[in-house]
Amino acid sequence: MAQNILERMERLTAKEIMDVSPDIVSYNTCLNAWAKSSSEDALVMAERLVQHMKDQYSIVGNIDAKPDVITYNTLLTAYGRRSSRDEDALQRILEILADMEEQYNSGVDETMRPSAITYNNAINAFAKSTVAGKAKQAQMILESMKRSYDSGNLDAKPNLFAFTSVMNACAYTKGDQDETLEALKILWSTFNDLCDNASDYGGPNHVTYITLLKALRDLMPMSNERDEIIKKVFQRCIRDGEVNQKVLVILKSALPLDDFRLITGSDSISRDSIPADWRRNVHKRHKV
Structure with missing residues (x-):
């Protein structure tokens, strides 16, 4: 339904019948609908929509279609909902996060700064998954979050949810003795880090x-x-x-x-x- 409305708005505007050109809110609303959809092709449609937004911005010149942080956070949510057993979805989450960090850190697009929500979505996706090494990966994302904040990205300030999600990844780790031992080490490291920095992150x-x-x-x-x-x-x-x-x-x-x-x-x-x-x-x- 949301996709149909969006496409109708674009057609009406293109034919100059009515000026109802979709803006970033319109696109993100449609993307959010795909993120929450249980349809088998939801991820394909979500990716297609984001690419369409990029094309509308860079080729057509519609500045109101430029993907923003909310766009990518929503895309992360879409993949996170399907990440429990899908290693490809988890890999795509890492790619999206890396792309956002690269755009922001390189100065190509300083508005594309990853937020706490961005990092929390990525950490939580790994915490809910059943893949091997998920505790280590969740910890690495938390470390990226801390580096981003320490470098001046105040939107990426680590919080209680991030630390607890990493610990949750440890708590639900299944594997051999080496993996459970690593998860135990990460568990203590994360808990101690949270306690030692309670004034900054919340105890x-x-x-x-x-x-x-x-x-x-x-x-x-x-x-x-x-x-x-x-x-x-x-x-x-x-x-x-x-x-x-x-x-x-x-x-x-x-x-x-x-x-x-x-x-x-x-x-x-x-x-x-x-x-x-x-x-x-x-x-x-x-x-x-």
Whole structure:
């Protein structure tokens, strides 16, 4: 429907019947419809539309059709929706991101600056995927995000969502011992980076702790060492006031019941069993 309306607007304008030439909002609205579509040819149509926008701008001279950051962020979203098992989609995401960075960094088009949304979309696509090495790739995108911000691109400021998404990629890593060990290292590196730079990026919230506890439970072999690490993480979660029911659910599944009772003072996972001070920051908003 959106594509038909867009094409009709172009035909009416071309025949000078009515001046309803599509602008960037019109094109991006249509692109967003394709990004959300479940149609098998949605990606093909989305790519075709972006190329059409480029042609309208560079060949026809329609400055209102020039693709912008929203255009590429939307295209990233389209690929991200199909990236869980599609390595080609993930590769295309990296190509789109690299193209945006090149245009901005080279000065060819300074308006094409990747934003936090750009990087978050790319990181999240890898986090949701099942490809090997996804944790490392997500970490590399986060590092690119940090470099862009440090170089003066304030729109790319890393945030809690970016760090937690990298940790999520680690938590859902499946593979051999080498890959799970690498994911564990990336997990700690990312969490420590977030905590060390809390004043800039925002400290960990309950989602971060849920992700960290799940990752420790699933990536580390059962041992006293794992139990002690998990208990230390939970103590920090208490200190930060980020304990909610889901935190307790993960904690209970990760520890022997006696240890769970000892550290929580109960075997309950109900909200009423959580001391107010332990959950004082759970509902505070964090910028993503």
